[in-house]
Amino acid sequence: AHHRTEPVNPPARFAVQNRQRRFAVDPRELSAFLERIAADVAPGDHRTATLRIVSDRKIRELNRRFRDQDRPTDVLAFPADPAEYLGDLVVSADTAARQAQEVGVGLDDEIRVLAVHGYLHLLGYDHEQDRGEMERLERVLRLRHGLLRN
Numbered sequence: 001a002h003h004r005t006e007p008v009n010p011p012a013r014f015a016v017q018n019r020q021r022r023f024a025v026d027p028r029e030l031s032a033f034l035e036r037i038a039a040d041v042a043p044g045d046h047r048t049a050t051l052r053i054v055s056d057r058k059i060r061e062l063n064r065r066f067r068d069q070d071r072p073t074d075v076l077a078f079p080a081d082p083a084e085y086l087g088d089l090v091v092s093a094d095t096a097a098r099q100a101q102e103v104g105v106g107l108d109d110e111i112r113v114l115a116v117h118g119y120l121h122l123l124g125y126d127h128e129q130d131r132g133e134m135e136r137l138e139r140v141l142r143l144r145h146g147l148l149r150n
Helices: 027-041 056-067 093-103 107-122 133-144
Strands: 014-018 048-054 075-079 085-092
Touching: 014 027, 027 048, 027 107, 027 133, 048 107, 056 075, 056 085, 056 093, 075 107, 085 093, 085 107, 093 107, 107 133
Parallel strands: 014 048, 048 085
Antiparallel strands: 075 085
């Protein structure tokens, strides 16, 4: 009798790429963090996503091209169609660093907060339509996963 065994560790859901040189970022740590968020929010959903950490210059270019806004922003989410690929997240390290300073948290935490925000968008949450549902979930996740910004 031969039966298939499930792999013990499913492949990582999040590919994290650091595409800027100004700030130190740990892609493996960020990937593991998002893995924990995904296990919490969407445990059965093993679709993959990419998180790219970029400069203000790059995110401004994307913001202009895809949203007609000629300025940097903190996070952009680009949902994909196919069943197995959720989409792309882009976070500006420059903007994250400024915001981290304003609210008095570390850059790592701010990038995580932004990544969670973007990930929820990829899952279909929409804070402009949902009467605060996404915002409440973000708050719960920040508390549960040790992010200081509240």
